[in-house]
Amino acid sequence: MDTLAKxxxxxxxxxxxxxxxxxxxxxLRFKLRDSGRVDAKTLNRLPDVLMAQESGGQFQVVIGNRVAEVYQAICQVTGLDDEIPPAGTAVKEGALSRFIDVVSAIFTPTLGILAASGILKGLLSLALVNEWISETSGTYxxxxxxxDALFFFFPLALAYTAGKKFGGNxxxxxALGGALTHPLSIGAFNAAQQAGxxxxxxxxxxxxFxxxxxxxxxxxxxxxxxxxxERRCNRLLPAAVKNFLTPLLCLCLIAPMTFLLIGPVATWLGRLLAEGFQTLYGLAPMLAGAALGGLWQVLVIFGLHWGLVPLMYNNLSLLGYDTMGALLLPAVMGQVGATLGVFLRTRDARMKSLAGSAATSGLFGITEPAIYGVTLPAKRPFLFGCISGALGGLMLGYARSSVYSPNLPSVFxxxxxxxxxxxxxxxWGAIAGSLLAAGLAALLTFLFGLPKAAVAAAAADEAAAADTAPYQVLSPIHGQVRPLGSVADPAFASGILGQGVAILPLSGRVVAPFAGRVESLSPSGHVLVLVADDGTEMLIHVGIHTAKLDGSHFRAQVQSGDLIAAGDVLLEFDHAAMAGAGFDTxxxxxxxxxxxxxxxxxxxxxxxxxxPLLAVSP
Structure with missing residues (x-):
C-alpha cells in the first residue's frame, strides 16, 4: 500500500x-497548486487506480472500496492530512468549482454514518409496518x-466539517451548532408555538425561534x-490572549447573529429551495425521474453531483421526505445491471472477476468500480445503464416515490x-422501476454491450493463455557471465534459492533492470530484492559470504520500499577492496x-x- 501511495x-x-x-x-480528491505537473497517463496505468481525472476543481483518483486504506497510506508517507491549507495557498478556480469543492469537503466525511443512520431508520420503518416490533418497546x-441522533444533531457534525473547510476553529x-440544537433553544421554539x-x-x-x-x-x-x-481577530489580538478571546468574541457576536439574522434568512432560503424543487417536480415528475435516473452517473463522473447533495438533505430537514434521493435508485441499479451483463457475457477472466465484485459493490451504493472499471471503458454498457436508469426513473416519478431518511442509493x-x-x-413503483433499470441494462449489455470480435478475441486469448511466450529480463550489473552451478556456495549453485546466473563484476555498481520497487535491502547492503511492475521478483546478491563485511565497501543509494525506474543506481560497491579482503566478488x-x-x-x-540477461517463462 505504501508503494501505491508513493x-x-x-x-x-x-x-x-x-x-x-x-x-x-x-x-481521492486532491487540490493541487499546478495541475500541469500531473502525470495522468501514468496514474491511469496503475493497476489499483480505476481512473484519474480533473473534475470540479479537484484532481480525482478513483480507487474503489480500498480508498480509505490508500488515503491513510498517503497521509503516512507524506505527512499530509485533511487539514485546511494555510492562507495564501489557494489557486484560482471558477465559482462552480469552488462551490463543489466546499460542498464535497463539508458533506463527504458524514456520508458513511448518514447512510448507516438512514438504513437503520428504513429497517425500523419496515419492522413497524410488518408489526415485527412495537413503537413503544424499549428495543425500538x-x-x-x-x-436519529446524527440527523437530529446534524448541525454539530456540519459545524465541524464546515469549520475546518472555511479555515476556522x-x-x-x-459550539454554534450546539447552540442551535440546545434543549433551551428547542424548548423556546416549542413554547413560542403555544397560544399566548x-x-x-x-x-x-x-x-x-x-x-x-x-x-x-x-x-x-x-x-x-x-x-x-476568527481570522481578523487572530491578526489583531495579542498572542497571549487570542486563544480564548477570539472564540469568546465569536460566541458573543456570531451566536446572536445566527439566531437573529443568519438562521431565519437561511431557513427561508432553504424552504424556498425545497418548495421550488417540489413545484418543479410536481409539474413533471416523470420528466424529473427520467432526467435524474439517466444523467446522475454522468454527474458523478465529473463530480458535479455534489451540487445536489445539500438540496437532498435540505428537503429531508424541511419537508420530512425527499423525492430526489428516490429517483437516484434506478440510476444506480442501471449500472449494476450493465455490470452484471458484462459479467455474464465476457470470456476474459480478469474482466469477469472485476465485473462480479463491482456489481456487488454497486448493489450497496458504490458504483465507481462498476463505472470506471467496467461499463465506461466498454462505452456501450455505460450508455445502456444510463438509458435503463432513465426509464426506471420515469416509473419512480410516475409513482411519486420518496425517501424518508438520509440515503445512499442501494438495495437498502x-x-x-x-x-x-x-x-x-x-x-411498489420504486421496486418496479429499479428492477426494470437493472434487468433492462443487463439484457441490453448481454446482447449488444460487447462487440462480438472482442468476445471472440477474449476466448482465443483464454485458450492460448497456457502457451505464454517468455520475456526478457535485463542485467543489473556489468560483468562476465558464469553458470549458476559454478558458484562456490552450494545453496546458490543448486538453484534452490532461484534460477539465474552468476556475474563476475567489471564495475562497482548495481542498477535497476526494470521499473518497480525495492522490496527489501539487507542492513549490510549486499542483498537486494526487487519487484517489477509486471510482478517479476529478482534477488541480487553481491559477493559470496559478504554479510561478514557488515556493510564495509557497500554504499546503498535506495531504501526498502523505494520506487525505481530502469537504469537507476541502486548500490555501489568496491569490488577491488572486497577481493583484497579475501572475498569472492x-x-x-x-x-x-x-x-x-x-x-x-x-x-x-x-x-x-x-x-538482455535472462529469458523468463511464467
Missing part, C-alpha cells in the same frame, strides 16, 4: 504540489435514537461568518421509501517468483548494464 503522490506532482487531500467513498426506542463552529406565548428579545431585538435540528444551511453560513471573524433504499402510513403504490542474479517461473541465461560471455 506512486500516486509522484503522479500528482509530488507532495509540494498538494494543497489538500480528502476522500469520499471511492476516490434504543434503535430509533441511534438512527471547528470547535468554535461546533410571550415574545423574547435580545437587547430589544425580537428573537424568532426556529427548530434547527436536522438543518443544513444555517450552520454552514454561521461557520463561514465565524471563520472570517427499498426500506427507506416506505412512508409513515405504510406500504403503498409509491413503494561473484554476484548472483536470481529470479525467485512464487510458483516456479523458469529462467534461463541468454547466451553471452560478457553482459553490459541493461543488456
Amino acid at each position: 506512486q500516486i503522490v509522484t503522479g500528482v506532482g509530488g507532495k509540494d504540489n498538494i494543497l489538500s487531500l480528502v476522500h469520499c467513498a471511492t476516490r 426506542l434504543l434503535l430509533f435514537v441511534a438512527s 471547528p470547535f468554535t463552529a461546533m 406565548a410571550l415574545p423574547l428579545d435580545f437587547i430589544g431585538i425580537p428573537i424568532v 426556529i427548530n434547527y435540528s436536522s438543518s443544513v444551511i444555517p450552520i454552514i453560513l454561521a461557520a463561514w461568518v465565524s471563520s472570517h471573524l 433504499t427499498f426500506s427507506q421509501v416506505i412512508p409513515p402510513t405504510g406500504v403503498d403504490f409509491s413503494v 561473484t554476484c548472483l542474479v536470481l529470479i525467485c517468483n512464487p510458483g516456479g517461473a523458469q529462467a534461463r541465461p541468454i547466451p553471452s560471455d560478457t553482459v553490459a548494464e541493461l543488456a
Whole structure:
C-alpha cells in the first residue's frame, strides 16, 4: 500500500504540489497548486487506480472500496492530512468549482454514518409496518435514537466539517451548532408555538425561534461568518490572549447573529429551495425521474453531483421526505445491471472477476468500480445503464416515490421509501422501476454491450493463455557471465534459492533492470530484492559470504520500499577492496517468483548494464 501511495503522490506532482487531500467513498480528491505537473497517463496505468481525472476543481483518483486504506497510506508517507491549507495557498478556480469543492469537503466525511443512520431508520420503518416490533418497546426506542441522533444533531457534525473547510476553529463552529440544537433553544421554539406565548428579545431585538435540528444551511453560513471573524481577530489580538478571546468574541457576536439574522434568512432560503424543487417536480415528475435516473452517473463522473447533495438533505430537514434521493435508485441499479451483463457475457477472466465484485459493490451504493472499471471503458454498457436508469426513473416519478431518511442509493433504499402510513403504490413503483433499470441494462449489455470480435478475441486469448511466450529480463550489473552451478556456495549453485546466473563484476555498481520497487535491502547492503511492475521478483546478491563485511565497501543509494525506474543506481560497491579482503566478488542474479517461473541465461560471455540477461517463462 505504501508503494501505491508513493506512486500516486509522484503522479500528482509530488507532495509540494498538494494543497489538500480528502476522500469520499471511492476516490481521492486532491487540490493541487499546478495541475500541469500531473502525470495522468501514468496514474491511469496503475493497476489499483480505476481512473484519474480533473473534475470540479479537484484532481480525482478513483480507487474503489480500498480508498480509505490508500488515503491513510498517503497521509503516512507524506505527512499530509485533511487539514485546511494555510492562507495564501489557494489557486484560482471558477465559482462552480469552488462551490463543489466546499460542498464535497463539508458533506463527504458524514456520508458513511448518514447512510448507516438512514438504513437503520428504513429497517425500523419496515419492522413497524410488518408489526415485527412495537413503537413503544424499549428495543425500538434504543434503535430509533441511534438512527436519529446524527440527523437530529446534524448541525454539530456540519459545524465541524464546515469549520475546518472555511479555515476556522471547528470547535468554535461546533459550539454554534450546539447552540442551535440546545434543549433551551428547542424548548423556546416549542413554547413560542403555544397560544399566548410571550415574545423574547435580545437587547430589544425580537428573537424568532426556529427548530434547527436536522438543518443544513444555517450552520454552514454561521461557520463561514465565524471563520472570517476568527481570522481578523487572530491578526489583531495579542498572542497571549487570542486563544480564548477570539472564540469568546465569536460566541458573543456570531451566536446572536445566527439566531437573529443568519438562521431565519437561511431557513427561508432553504424552504424556498425545497418548495421550488417540489413545484418543479410536481409539474413533471416523470420528466424529473427520467432526467435524474439517466444523467446522475454522468454527474458523478465529473463530480458535479455534489451540487445536489445539500438540496437532498435540505428537503429531508424541511419537508420530512425527499423525492430526489428516490429517483437516484434506478440510476444506480442501471449500472449494476450493465455490470452484471458484462459479467455474464465476457470470456476474459480478469474482466469477469472485476465485473462480479463491482456489481456487488454497486448493489450497496458504490458504483465507481462498476463505472470506471467496467461499463465506461466498454462505452456501450455505460450508455445502456444510463438509458435503463432513465426509464426506471420515469416509473419512480410516475409513482411519486420518496425517501424518508438520509440515503445512499442501494438495495437498502427499498426500506427507506416506505412512508409513515405504510406500504403503498409509491413503494411498489420504486421496486418496479429499479428492477426494470437493472434487468433492462443487463439484457441490453448481454446482447449488444460487447462487440462480438472482442468476445471472440477474449476466448482465443483464454485458450492460448497456457502457451505464454517468455520475456526478457535485463542485467543489473556489468560483468562476465558464469553458470549458476559454478558458484562456490552450494545453496546458490543448486538453484534452490532461484534460477539465474552468476556475474563476475567489471564495475562497482548495481542498477535497476526494470521499473518497480525495492522490496527489501539487507542492513549490510549486499542483498537486494526487487519487484517489477509486471510482478517479476529478482534477488541480487553481491559477493559470496559478504554479510561478514557488515556493510564495509557497500554504499546503498535506495531504501526498502523505494520506487525505481530502469537504469537507476541502486548500490555501489568496491569490488577491488572486497577481493583484497579475501572475498569472492561473484554476484548472483536470481529470479525467485512464487510458483516456479523458469529462467534461463541468454547466451553471452560478457553482459553490459541493461543488456538482455535472462529469458523468463511464467
